[in-house]
Amino acid sequence: MDYEQVRAVDSAVADALAGEDTRQEETLAMIASENHVSKAVLEAQGSALTNKYAEGYPGKRYYAGCEYADEVEQLAIDRAKELWGAEHVNVQPHSGTQANQAVYFATLDPGDKILSLDLTHGGHLSHGHPANFVGQFYEVEQYEVDPETGYLDYDGLAEMADEFDPDMIVSGYSAYPREVEWERIQDVADDVGAYHLADIAHITGLVAAGVHQSPVGVTDFVTGSTHKTIRAGRGGIVMTSEEHADDIDNAVFPGGQGGPLMHNIAGKAVGFKEALQPDFEEYAQQVVDNADVLAETFADHGFEVVSGGTDTHLVLVDLRESHPDLPGGEAEDALAEAGIVLNANTVPGETRSPFNPSGIRAGTPGLTTRGFDEEATAEVGELIYRVVDNHDDQRVIDEVSERIDELCAAYPLYE
Known part of the structure; x- marks a missing residue:
């Protein structure tokens, strides 16, 4: 984009926006929680709906002039119901964390107990970390993955639930x-009389496409993000049964936030329509296939891949065995210099600070959106290994950077 209107008012912001466009075009986005939306979603999110307050819900607003806001939000709701097979959907949360907040506020009182996965084992801040409101409002205990296999310890979870x-x-x-x-996990929740929230923020698109089994209709509540594997712009979503519909809606508004971001909801509506097309299933399967070959490539080069591989869009690498003197943050920096953007990440049994942990996390949604197949993804895996193994060799980083430039040109983001 040329940002002519922005530049006429604020050249500094225009320069930053243009710089971000170039950065995205000329680097490979492999942060597992990122993706690239279509031009249609970008256009919807930049629409005049950004001007409209629409507190309330379709047909029940607190302001006049909401007829088109109602239309757009209802389209987003109806399409989400079709995508995930949910009875009730709220598309207003500004993020996955606020979607989780709505579920907690709808069902729990301060001091109630939450059992969730530990952050260093793959959980999320909004599931109970003490730095987050969840850890401050509720009593939290956390289960872990099996340290030997990297898989969820379902028996350990059941034992903890029975005790906690x-x-x-x-x-x-x-x-x-x-x-x-x-x-x-639902059986465990039923046994102890607990609600069950499934947070599918990372796998919303994989679930919608049927390449990952769905918790909708199994768990009491399902939350997610709309910008990771589902490519519908940044935001959150809550899905539940009609039994809990009013409680969830009240917890979102007015309980946790004010007016919805209608321009973002427009982006959700457009992205959901794109996800309802037959080729989205092919895309989601390619995301998983690409992640699988990425994990295999890493393992072939001696990286310790947590759990031995992946079933989803992400690969988690524990560097402590292959590169014991290389923290994940330093690996992240070297890869970013070469044009590969992923993130340092904690790993099960973490021994370093979460600010510079022992692992790296790589995702394939962004690559797949650009058109990468297994062969191209395997090459990226080779390049990642080369940088990590030579993270202090500027010549190698420069050579990899040149190849990344070629790959970005061969697989352009927006043509």
Whole structure:
């Protein structure tokens, strides 16, 4: 984009926006929680709906002039219901964390108990970390993955639930690369009389496409993000049964936020329509296939891949065995210099600071959106290994950077 209107008012912001466009075009986005939306979603999110206050819900607003806001939000709701098979959908949360907040506020009182996965084992801040409101409002205990296999320890979860007697069990994760057995966790929740929230922020698109089993209709509540594997712009979503519909809606508005961001909801509506097209299933499967070959490439080069591989869009690498003197943050920096943007990440049994942990996390949604197949993704895996193994060799980093430039040109982001 040329940002002519912005530049006429504010050249500094225009320069930054143009710089970000160039950065995205000329680097490979491999942060597992990022993706690239279509031009149609970008246009919808930049629409005049940014001007409109629409507190309330379609047909029940607190302001006049909401007829088109109602139309757009209802389209987003209806399309989400079709995508995920949900009875009730709220598309107003500004983020996945606020979607989780709505579920907690709808069902729990301060001091109630939450059982969730530990952050260093693949959980999320909004599942109970003490730095987050969840850890401050509620009593939280956390389960872990099996340290030997990297898989969820379902038996350990059941034992903890029996002892802790939680009011809410949270499943769904931000750095867990394996398929989740929702029914197995639901059985545990039923046994202890707890609600079950499945946070599918990372796998919304994979679930919608049917390449990951769905928790909708199994768990009490399902939350997600709309900008990771589902390419519908930044935001959150809550899905539940009609039984909990009013409680969730009231917890979102007025309970947790004011007027919805209608321009973002327009982006969600457009992105959901794109995801309803047949080629989205092919895209989601390619995301998983690309992640699988990325994990294989890493393993072939001696990286310790947590859980031995992946069933999803992300690969988690523990560098402590292959590169014991290289923290994940330094690996992240070297890769960013070469044009590969991923993130340092904690790993099960973490021994370093979360600000410079022992692992790296790589995702394939952004690559796949650009058109990368298994062969191209495998080459990226080779390049990642080369940089990590030579992170202090500027010549190698420069050579990899040149190849990344060629790959970005061969797989342009916006043509």
